[in-house]
Amino acid sequence: MTCQEARDRAPLYLSAEMSAAERERFAAHLAACPACRQEIEAQAQVDSRIAAALGGELPDATRIERRVRHEISSAASRRRWGTGAIAACLLLTAAGLYGLLRQPAPAGFVDAARDHRVEVMEGQPRRWRRDAAEIGEVSAQGGLSYAQAAALAAPGYTLERAKICGLHGERMLHLVFSDGTRRYSLYVGPHQGVKAPVRSVRSGSEQVAGFDTGRLRAMVVTAGSAAECDQFVRVAAARL
Numbered sequence: 160m161t162c163q164e165a166r167d168r169a170p171l172y173l174s175a176e177m178s179a180a181e182r183e184r185f186a187a188h189l190a191a192c193p194a195c196r197q198e199i200e201a202q203a204q205v206d207s208r209i210a211a212a213l214g215g216e217l218p219d220a221t222r223i224e225r226r227v228r229h230e231i232s233s234a235a236s237r238r239r240w241g242t243g244a245i246a247a248c249l250l251l252t253a254a255g256l257y258g259l260l261r262q263p264a265p266a267g268f269v270d271a272a273r274d275h276r277v278e279v280m281e282g283q284p285r286r287w288r289r290d291a292a293e294i295g296e297v298s299a300q301g302g303l304s305y306a307q308a309a310a311l312a313a314p315g316y317t318l319e320r321a322k323i324c325g326l327h328g329e330r331m332l333h334l335v336f337s338d339g340t341r342r343y344s345l346y347v348g349p350h351q352g353v354k355a356p357v358r359s360v361r362s363g364s365e366q367v368a369g370f371d372t373g374r375l376r377a378m379v380v381t382a383g384s385a386a387e388c389d390q391f392v393r394v395a396a397a398r399l
Contacts, residue, residue, distance in 0.1 A: 160188040165195045169202060265360075267327040268369060268378060272362035274324060275344040275380035279335055287320040287335075294321045301332025301347050302375070311345055312336045313394045329376070336391075343381035343391050347399070350376035357392055359385060368392035375399055 160168075165188050172185050189196040277283050288297045295305030300323055309318040316336040324333045324346075331348035352371055359368035366388040369378035377399055379392040 160184050162188075162192060162195055165189070165192070166198070169199060172199065265358075265369075267329070267376075268360055268367040269362050270326040271344070271346050271369075271378045271380050272365035272367050274326060274333070274346075275365055276363070276382075278324075278333075279342050279344055280382055285322060287322050289320045294318065297321045297323060298332060298334075302349055303332065303347065307398075308332075308334055311347075311395050311398055313343075313391045316343070326378075331376075341381075341383065343379060343383070343388075345391070345395055346378045346380070347395075348376050349374065352376075357389075357396060359388060359392070361385070370396050372396075372399055 165185065168181070168185060172182065189199060278285050288294050291305055294308065298305055298308040298321060301308075308321065311334065312318055313336065316338045318334060319337040319342065320335045322333050324331055326346060326348075329348050329350070331346045334345045334347070335342055336345065350371055351374060354373040355371040357368055357370045359366065361367075365380050365382055366385050367378060367380050368388045368391070369376065370392065371377075377392075377395055379388055379395060381388045381391060
């Protein structure tokens with residue numbers, strides 16, 4: 160591994176996203192290259208300073224921080240950055256993110272994120288309905304026909320399974336859509352109240368977006384990006 164490759168891959172090393180083999184190659188390069196080792200140690204110290212500045216808890220902005228580190232690493236290949244400049248850039252980024260993310264997510268959003276993580280991402284055993292007839296029966300309990308439920312899928316996705324669940328004291332229909340590789344959840348339930356526009360927040364490792372139609376409450380959860388979540392929820396909002 161060259162020094163340039165090490166600089167380019169540093170964000171993945173620091174966020175523990177490398178494969179075991181690649182991490183071994185990276186570690187071997189650091190052992191043989193004092194300059195790269197010193198730079199990685201400096202970036203690791205920056206992470207600690209950010210955590211301390213935010214009270215020991217970072218907002219979930221891994222992808223954005225990784226992008227910032229990558230931009231810094233690219234700049235470093237043209238001009239060496241001082242540790243102070245790196246720290247200042249990342250601290251300002253983290254502080255801005257903290258200001259945006261510090262408001263807590265609604266309790267229903269938190270429950271939906273946890274439910275998606277446990278039941279869909281981790282695959283904990285649940286009694287899912289998978290064929291069209293059974294999904295139709297379950298969907299009816301949520302006030303939808305099978306055709307209506309299937310039509311809520313975002314482009315490229317299809318309705319994979321469904322069941323009834325309880326979220327924050329409310330009984331809701333849980334629909335899971337898949338493109339064959341990735342999955343996202345849509346929770347729909349009756350809710351009499353004021354119509355509310357889409358609101359999107361990050362809860363842990365999940366992005367959650369929800370809205371009220373005045374008669375229904377809906378929430379979309381994905382482990383993907385905010386942009387993906389926005390696409391999924393806009394389709395649901397247009398069809399409910």
